[in-house]
Amino acid sequence: MFEIKPDIQGRAEIETLVNTFYDRVRGDELLGFIFEKIAQTNWQTHLPKMYAFWETVIFRSGGYTGNPLAAHAKLVPLTNMGREQFDRWLMLFRRTVDDLFAGEHAEHIKSCAEDMANVIHARINHVPDARFAPANLTPEQRERYARYKSPPQPATP
Numbered sequence: 001m002f003e004i005k006p007d008i009q010g011r012a013e014i015e016t017l018v019n020t021f022y023d024r025v026r027g028d029e030l031l032g033f034i035f036e037k038i039a040q041t042n043w044q045t046h047l048p049k050m051y052a053f054w055e056t057v058i059f060r061s062g063g064y065t066g067n068p069l070a071a072h073a074k075l076v077p078l079t080n081m082g083r084e085q086f087d088r089w090l091m092l093f094r095r096t097v098d099d100l101f102a103g104e105h106a107e108h109i110k111s112c113a114e115d116m117a118n119v120i121h122a123r124i125n126h127v128p129d130a131r132f133a134p135a136n137l138t139p140e141q142r143e144r145y146a147r148y149k150s151p152p153q154p155a156t157p
């Protein structure tokens with residue numbers, strides 16, 4: 001039967017999303033061991049931190065104050081934190097959101113996750129942000145970029 005899913009309304013839905021997402025991450029063959037073996041994550045503290053993180057991102061009320069870039073940069077010498085890992089993380093995140101929720105906040109949280117995954121991946125690996133690779137630009141962005149690279153010459157008097 002056609003099922004109408006709720007949107008993410010506040011803290012309760014964020015907690016459901018985060019719990020379900022990290023259950024899946026822990027069981028994932030590419031990502032699970034990074035938490036369990038490399039970082040030896042304490043889930044009792046990590047999960048509430050992630051509730052606060054997402055509540056702050058979506059509703060500006062979670063009170064998260066941390067440094068996500070540093071937390072992930074620390075992992076780079078210890079394990080592979082490349083495109084494959086971030087793509088898997090994003091796939092699991094999007095799929096978890098879509099399995100549970102639908103609506104404006106559900107779309108917003110997926111797009112925030114995608115932006116942040118691109119920023120974290122690029123910064124910790126010292127590579128260009130995938131969103132700005134020429135192949136990923138819209139025609140409008142490409143045209144703007146071309147103008148930025150070679151600004152129109154001032155008219156000679």
Ligand code: HEM
Nearest residue numbers: 034035039041042053066067068071085086089113116117
């Ligand atoms: C390859 C993908 C990723 C992996 C393997 C990964 C792994 C981890 C690990 C191991 C930690 C530390 C947990 C602990 O304290 O033991 C962590 C923290 C965290 N991650 Fe990720 N992560 C990934 C992507 C992301 C993305 C895309 C986001 C944001 C959208 C994110 C947000 C966070 C935040 C907010 C923290 C807490 C940082 C703090 O201590 O304040 N992660 N992650």
